[in-house]
Amino acid sequence: MSNGQNERREMTGAEMVVQALKDNGVKHVFGYPGGAVLPIYDEIFQQDEVEHILVRHEQGAGHAAEGYARSTGKAGVMLVTSGPGATNAVTPLQDALMDSIPLVCLTGQVPTSLIGSDAFQECDTVGITRPCTKHNWLVKDVNELAATIHEAFHVATTGRPGPVVVDIPKDVQFAKGFYVPPQIAPRTSYQPKVQGDLDKIKAAVELMAGARKPIIYSGGGVINSGPEASHLLRELVDLTGFPITSTLMGLGAYPASGKNWMGMLGMHGTYEANMAMHDCDVMICIGARFDDRITGRLTAFSPNSKKIHIDIDPSSINKNVHTEVPIIGDVGRVLEDMVRLWRASAKADKKALYPWWEQIAKWRARDSLAYKMNNDVIMPQYAIERLYALTKDMDTYITTEVGQHQMWAAQHYHFEKPNRWMTSGGLGTMGYGLPAALGVQIAHPDALVIDIAGDASVQMTMQEMSAAVQHNAPIKIFILNNQYMGMVRQWQQLLHGNRLSHSYTEAMPDFVKLAEAYGGHGIRCEKPDELDDAIKEMISVKKPVLFDCRVATLANCFPMIPSGKAHNEMLLPDEATDEAVANAIDAKGRELV
């Protein structure tokens, strides 16, 4: 109960932690207990406002909190012990840093008097997590604990969102001090700029009005900015009539059914999206960061375009690609101004865009996501298509692991709304999807939450099936099982003379039995004509499901911008003969990843 907002109340550090969580609107915490956080766990035990979700490994707690955050727009919270608890949290912290996910990680620490003595389960948590957080704190004084946690939430959720760590020594958890409620008094050195420069936005609108071959390239920043930003993006696309593509992280901000939608761009993006990026005259980058998977070869990246870049992080501007019109600010705020200025000044000359759309139609006609259907073996693309067809009208959330299945999911599952797609983009963390699905399901208990998984990735965090069973989270793990680390194998075929070094899993577990062993439900499907029924069964089961979907083992993910090539040098599925694949990358490139 937080009555008397400004009243300083005396309590222990552990009590403060729980009180601060409540005061920051936290309903769920993902965590794992241990010696250095026992006082906090004792407080959690004695209340029921904040629900604790027990995972099986701290990495799982982090990804679950990320899934929770990504699907709700709120901060995800994890609580782990010192030493190994903290080091196991490093992967999700870096994952959240690269994908700009608000994540608050509370770690226990050995008592202050023992710090630096190589005590049991001691590690330099703030040192280890410094480069993989937006900011971190070691709290040595109980009277600073509450304010520090409030500041941690503020830093994690404002500006460009990101992960933060608050390291709390055990003696600070026991010590008594005064609690302060959250106040809006951010430190003077941290003032993210959210409002875009109006002159720059005007210049952008002018440039856009004169464009004949424009393209909007949107990213995860639109999702992070909130539902209103997605709404404004749709409005801008309607007003201008511009084609729009998106990064992996930005899927859903503009609906896949929208008529201006070009599909995802980048290494495994559509032919039309990449060709349009290459040939455009004005590029409007909204909340994306010109990642190397997007640009391909930088020196040949969209050579004839003027670029407008909207980003809340000034360091994203001109980092990889030079921008003519940089606009620093929150996507939502900037789009609001941009839409208003467009309405006021620019007349949408949609006729002038006809030749551009005609050209795009030609690229589209190449049908770059096509694949050869097979009546005996399930093609992975077909599996996703069927999954999409059977789940699109439900309240569905999709997470993924990392690899071929992830790209196929991005290509063949179509998103209509933001916050429905959770995937590890920047860091590419295998094992992300299953715990992320758990986090999403906790946030949305009645929704259908599906992890589109690969057989290799899913085994990295498989233990969280146990957590899902414990917390009655009926997540569906849809495994595209080809018995390979498919993307590793694809690169070995492209780069390493088809020498498949350690990318085949010879001892695959029986996923059906494994599901049953965890107390979940197992389904196996091997034939295309049985797939629909099996998917319907998966949807109807009210407990966690491992769906072992046996797919064509040697299918590869196309289209693809072969390593180091430009957007207009894509390898299309019908051109990807063995010979073309073998020659796609030259000797020099094999030295690099």
Add this chain to the structure above:
Amino acid sequence: MNAQLQPTGSAYFIAKETEKPENHTLSVLVDNEPGVLARVIGLFSGRGYNIESLTVSETEHEKHLSRITIVTRGTPHVLEQIKHQLERIVPVHRVVDLTVRSHESGQERPLERELALVKVAGTGEARVEALRLADAFRASVIDANTEHFIFEITGKGSKIDQFIAIMKPLGLVEICRTGVAALNRGPQAM
């Protein structure tokens, strides 16, 4: 145009650097709190930036502010990145590229000074010569006995380099340098 470029065959495209690297002096105003220097240094090592010189001390005690002066080397594009990356650090208040600022006001470079303590041991003619040269460089003697001097010298880095080079044959024992402290000319603050 594309044909002339060598494809590297990798998704990680490493472009040939065409810009020339320059030395710039950055002034970074930070909250004086534990770990702040580690954040700044970690940024430089983590992102592969150079540190040629680094000086740090609390400058405004009541406000808990420290000023870090960094001399770094990079192309204009990298230098812009360094500035923005530093600004992302939560306890960083301001980052000013003093070199850019001095160019804007028509100066060649900001005011830069360094202090060095230089220990020289020797007897006879070398000892006399060391003292005479120290006088010419306006270095002062802050410790001495019959076998050694410790000189204190202040000036631009190049002057100190020169002084040290001259002392080498005269019995140079050890050197301690503070790194560069820098301000811009004129009445305004950074």
